[in-house]
Amino acid sequence: MAAEDRSLRVLIAGAGIAGVAAAISLSRVSSAVSLDVQLYEQAPEPLEIGASIALSPNGMRTLEKLGVHKALSDEVGYRGPNGIPQIFRHWKTDQVISADTYTNVPNPRHRTTRFHRGHLHAALFEHVPSRFIHLGKRLTRAEANQNGVTLHFEDGSEAHGDILIGADGICSKSFVADYKLQFSGKVFMRSTFDDSLVEGKIPSLPTDSMHWWGPCDNFFASKLGKNQYTTVGAYDDPRTAEKFEKGISWDQSGDVNFLRGKYKNWNPTVRALTELTPYTNLFPNFAGDALPTWVFASRATLIGDAAHAHGGAFAAGGSLALDDALALGLAFRHVFKPSNSGQPFSLDDIRKALGLYSNTRQPHTARLLRIVHNQIEKRGVQFDSPGEEDAALVTRMRSRPNTEGLSEHDVEAAFVAALEQTGAAEAPDQSQALRSTDERADESRVTIQLKGSNL
Numbered sequence: 001m002a003a004e005d006r007s008l009r010v011l012i013a014g015a016g017i018a019g020v021a022a023a024i025s026l027s028r029v030s031s032a033v034s035l036d037v038q039l040y041e042q043a044p045e046p047l048e049i050g051a052s053i054a055l056s057p058n059g060m061r062t063l064e065k066l067g068v069h070k071a072l073s074d075e076v077g078y079r080g081p082n083g084i085p086q087i088f089r090h091w092k093t094d095q096v097i098s099a100d101t102y103t104n105v106p107n108p109r110h111r112t113t114r115f116h117r118g119h120l121h122a123a124l125f126e127h128v129p130s131r132f133i134h135l136g137k138r139l140t141r142a143e144a145n146q147n148g149v150t151l152h153f154e155d156g157s158e159a160h161g162d163i164l165i166g167a168d169g170i171c172s173k174s175f176v177a178d179y180k181l182q183f184s185g186k187v188f189m190r191s192t193f194d195d196s197l198v199e200g201k202i203p204s205l206p207t208d209s210m211h212w213w214g215p216c217d218n219f220f221a222s223k224l225g226k227n228q229y230t231t232v233g234a235y236d237d238p239r240t241a242e243k244f245e246k247g248i249s250w251d252q253s254g255d256v257n258f259l260r261g262k263y264k265n266w267n268p269t270v271r272a273l274t275e276l277t278p279y280t281n282l283f284p285n286f287a288g289d290a291l292p293t294w295v296f297a298s299r300a301t302l303i304g305d306a307a308h309a310h311g312g313a314f315a316a317g318g319s320l321a322l323d324d325a326l327a328l329g330l331a332f333r334h335v336f337k338p339s340n341s342g343q344p345f346s347l348d349d350i351r352k353a354l355g356l357y358s359n360t361r362q363p364h365t366a367r368l369l370r371i372v373h374n375q376i377e378k379r380g381v382q383f384d385s386p387g388e389e390d391a392a393l394v395t396r397m398r399s400r401p402n403t404e405g406l407s408e409h410d411v412e413a414a415f416v417a418a419l420e421q422t423g424a425a426e427a428p429d430q431s432q433a434l435r436s437t438d439e440r441a442d443e444s445r446v447t448i449q450l451k452g453s454n455l
């Protein structure tokens with residue numbers, strides 16, 4: 001393939017946490033000055049949308065590496081005072097059964113931090129000049145072939161570039177026509193509100209983030225940055241995925257009395273929290289299988305929830321998206337070396353950069369997806385007596401999967417390992433190895449059909 005001698009235009013579809021972080025990483029981490037990064041987002045403006053979001057130490061370290069220092073301050077996020085990421089309590093007795101801990105997090109600023117999603121998103125947005133962000137651009141179709149990538153928008157306009165990063169979230173499995181999301185059976189009832197609504201109103205309200213587990217349902221409560229507070233009730237919904245999709249869309253208003261009814265027999269702290277929660281929004285939970293490849297037509301890849309639909313398990317979505325973005329920047333820096341800035345690039349270079357990114361991130365997220373699907377399959381176990389059910393609950397709480405490999409994951413070390421594995425600069429095109437025969441046959445032209453997103 002002949003080398004091209006202009007700057008590389010990177011189109012990013014979706015400006016959520018992953019898309020914005022990718023733009024920052026490509027501009028800063030890659031140091032490849034010839035990159036021209038353009039972001040396309042369906043929302044007409046960046047709204048303070050969503051509820052609470054947590055970043056674990058890996059996500060916090062990555063924010064620092066991306067230079068988003070404001071989000072590490074106590075002003076935007078909340079870290080519990082006792083150096084404990086999260087405490088697990090019994091639904092009825094309120095007894096502490098277990099807790100998450102840190103293994104190697106010496107810097108307190110890297111401890112698990114809880115934000116209103118809108119505040120974290122805004123802190124990231126500040127680092128992308130507005131001239132690179134195109135709002136109100138709802139993608140309907142994308143194409144990638146030997147000559148470049150094209151995005152087609154609902155308003156009839158198009159954008160053309162050299163590389164496409166699909167960052168359009170869980171509902172849009174852009175590159176895999178028959179990709180199916182599976183309803184996990186859980187619905188989250190989320191609320192964020194001013195902390196003055198609960199602080200001082202509930203006797204001995206814990207200052208750490210609390211997760212109460214019941215036999216089926218859970219309840220989470222925590223302070224957030226900027227004097228916000230969150231409650232999240234998770235319950236089993238017996239509807240099938242098909243019925244569910246028709247019944248509830250993501251972030252739809254819920255009925256706060258339903259929340260209160262669900263937890264009316266729980267311990268007094270949980271009951272009081274539900275009474276003081278002013279509203280709920282519903283987030284049905286979906287997950288998908290690991291994708292066989294993240295590289296398409298040598299020019300396109302996925303990032304964030306679009307790459308790994310893990311359904312929010314272990315509150316890892318935000319941190320995974322940030323680590324994806326960092327890995328992408330590292331891969332670009334390695335292939336499009338800053339010292340070669342202004343030099344021509346080839347399709348092989350793009351393929352190498354995307355392959356390196358995929359090799360860094362795909363195995364890690366595939367492991368997580370296996371755990372998520374195992375958990376979905378295990379649900380609905382019946383017990384002979386309440387005593388047996390309670391004993392099983394306590395055992396489950398004490399033997400939670402060790403998530404340190406997730407929450408303290410070192411993405412830079414994973415990148416170095418991927419480099420070594422693939423033979424440094426001459427990394428083979430893993431995308432070819434991972435792609436199915438049918439996909440390889442259609443190498444010259446990949447048409448991406450976007451499922452409608454209801455975010």
Ligand SMILES: Cc1cc2nc3c(=O)[nH]c(=O)nc-3n(C[C@H](O)[C@H](O)[C@H](O)COP(=O)(O)OP(=O)(O)OC[C@H]3O[C@@H](n4cnc5c(N)ncnc54)[C@H](O)[C@@H]3O)c2cc1C
Pocket residue numbers: 013014015016017018019040041042043049050051052053054117137138139140167168169170172190251303304305306312315317318321450453455
């Ligand atoms: C509105 C919203 C609220 C959320 N609230 C929470 C929350 O409260 N707690 C939590 O833990 N997680 C929440 N999430 C999910 C969380 O942000 C992600 O799991 C994680 O941060 C990974 O981010 P992402 O950028 O991959 O995906 P997302 O955050 O889902 O971002 C995807 C972006 O792509 C845009 N997009 C989608 N389709 C198109 C299209 N066709 N054309 C153009 N743009 C498109 C979306 O508008 C969105 O901005 C929320 C996501 C969204 C979109």
